[in-house]
Amino acid sequence: MSKIGVFICHCGENINATVDCARVAKTAGELEGVEYSIDYKYMCSDPGQTLIKQAIKEKGLTGVVVGSCSPRMHEPTFRKACQEAGLNPFMCEMANLREHCSWVHDKNEATTQKAIDLVRTLVEKVKLNKPLYSIKVPVTKTALVIGGGIAGIQASLDIANAGHQVILVEKDPSIGGHMSQLSETFPTLDCSQCILTPRMVEVAQHPNIKLLTYAELEKLEGSIGNFKATIRKKAKSIDENLCNGCGTCTTKCPTKKIPSEFNTGLGTRTAIYVPFPQAVPNKPVIDKENCSYYQKGKCKVCEKVCPTGAIRFDQEDELVEIEVGAVVIATGFNIMQPSEFPEYGYGKYKDVITGLQFERLASASGPTLGEIRRPSDGKIPEKIVFVACAGSRDPAKGIPYCSKICCMYTAKHAMLYQHKVHHGKSYIFYMDIRAAGKNYEEFVRRAIVDDEVNYIRGRVSKIYEENGKLIVRGVDTLLNAKPVEIEADMVVLASAAIANPGAEELAQKMHVSYDSYHFFSEAHPKLKPVETNTAGIFLAGACQAPKDIPETVSQASGAASKAIILFSKDELSRDPLIAVVNRSPAPVFSTCVGCFMCASACPYQAIGEELITNRQGKVIKKVAKVNPGLCQGCGTCVAFCRSKSIDIQGYSNEQMCAEVVALLNND
């Protein structure tokens, strides 16, 4: 015979202002099997929990229903309280009277009635609850970091320095990401590569980090603590053990006119190439798309000149399977191509470039060796116009959100220009200046006051060429809103930061959620900013939303610390709310008929097979078996099982039916 205790929480005024909590408690007290029922102002408070504990001990309760907030908030609190009083924690259920009732309805009779119904269904469920025990799962203390930009580098170093193994996967031939392409960084104007390359080298030298460049995630299976990742190592066409990075091949390669991705198309590279001088690893790859040998079957110059015989034309992509306990996604962002805005003339006029291209022009390792020379004729521009929000904050044609970094880098660009071209004049068209951050506002002020950058508040409507000049037409919305026309030598567009192409596909591979812009979603916008909705997978950097370097690095360290916390124990304790295949007396043994539809439906590959044998070891029946380490308790298999042979512990068919019947028998 059940002895259920019902505990109704007022949540201050959150529930009690809308629901008559006293009446809910009184009505619940009259339900069959309810031994004790009470309402209280804050059930989660210490005295509130004591109420529950005392009732369990004094009344000998066999089950507890707490009518309060969402189980997401306080289920662990109340289950722990029950456990302390000697009741199995899984004999405690929560009726969500706040999010599902008081917060979404007006104060009236029906709202209180709904609260009573919610409590009643849970009372019927708890009557069928069975004691359950946590599942222990071993943890693989290796982290997989996807993406070798500054986020991935920082996360890898932090995890590795904590003494754990890291596998860092980068899709390009070198780590470094966007940060390696930048010239100087705001607000201190220190050289980007000077601060980044030591970290890159540290990654390469770290004994705990295994670096896989030119590689991509193919498949991710398993769950927190025990993922199995398949990595595709794209064929580099060189033997990395033999290559000593001498660079002879890259100088002798006859195919020299390939636009360099690293230099955003402003420079060229060869078909066998190292993306930039400080690349890590500093060993070349052959770009098969552009290599004469792969395309036309003739050349092999690199093979002839290689002193160590490291060229391997027959190399094929290699799939490696690795076991990891945590995953950090640090795949970064991309920039929107401004060719989608024909009024700016990008793609039509050579001297209209993006902010990232300007970074390369200003960089000492760039195509102009750090001199600001315009792409068309190599002249130093006398007048330069920067257009902020070229795509950002433009719900009609671009993206509705703010790309966050452009205000600051545009100020930096103008400043760098003024430092390099002393007699030059620079103009910035802007909507608002968003310079929130340590020393950021001071930086922008410095650009305006010290470096005499002309800020014009207004939008650019058209850019066209006339007599070798780029005419920038816009409006100055301050000072009585006058139209402005500037004859510029070069225009730099602060194009919007967008999610990486392929982000959606990657998210689906890893079962993490993403937003409508294809940035990966954090588990909670405030309290879980580095977690994803999939346990054991964390986010770092601009793959979650546009971010600057300091923010990216902090988030990467945050993600790393989450992985380190996960690795701090040898075993993970998991809720036993998982699927189980039933067992019944001989000769049936289990009603499972072994069709294994559940196995193909399972999104976590958690279902395998089990052979039921007799005492002589003869196989009597082959049935499905759920791996408790992998099962996430989603219930897809339960819905698929025709014979109802598979059930979720704690959410069994029987319990669900009892809840439904309790709701239907509403009188």
Add this chain to the structure above:
Amino acid sequence: MNELIKKAVALLESDSVQVIIGYAEGTGTRTRAIFITRTADCENLIFDSRCVQNLAVYLTKSEIKKLGKPAIVAPIPVLRSILQLAVENQITENDLVVLGITPQSELVDFESFAAIEAFLSTHQIVIEEKYQETIREIKAMPVTERFAYWVKELEPCFKCYACRAACPLCYCTRCTVDNNQPQWISVASHPLGNLEWHIMRAMHLAGRCTDCEACYNACPMSIPIHLLTKNMLQDVTENFGTYGPSLDKLNTLSSFKPDDKESFIR
């Protein structure tokens, strides 16, 4: 079908199989299933256009399994069922000998399930135009009218479960309808109970039914329950591509492909 009888005798004599599952003369003009364990009885084997019962249903029955390894007389609907049973891990190639029969009543040997699949690829499931017409008419009805149509059609059902017994894919050890802890499906033969049973039966065959019509042929009240599965078959074909069992494909409805239509998710 002297050839079939000769083959059956040879199989039993060589002890390659212990039982032949085939067709024999039944009461009146009807045929019935026969389970032959002695060579002398092989002469009772027949095959003609009256033999429409789907014999694959016996492959999963424990009473038949006890007789030993079977050889089964398998016209096309039986072949499709055999393949689907293989997809669902109910039988393996070593479990049985298939005595295939072509639409021209020729005996054909199958070395493997893959050979059956290859043969069936040239004999795709086709839903006859008369059924398509009826399905279109039913689908054109307003919801209330359609509901009333099915309540009326299903009214004569008295839950004999002959449809379940005749279906080769209803092989569960314990059917959901027999499960009373909790009792999801009402067992009574009232309109609600009948509706629940037939919806469940059809849904459990979604993506699996091979359109053999054994359920309809078995129904003593001639309720057109095969319309439900035929319609389901059409829907699955339209939404998820080709239909019919395939050994190297995962089951249509329990597997996911990135290019699956998601138009029904709102």
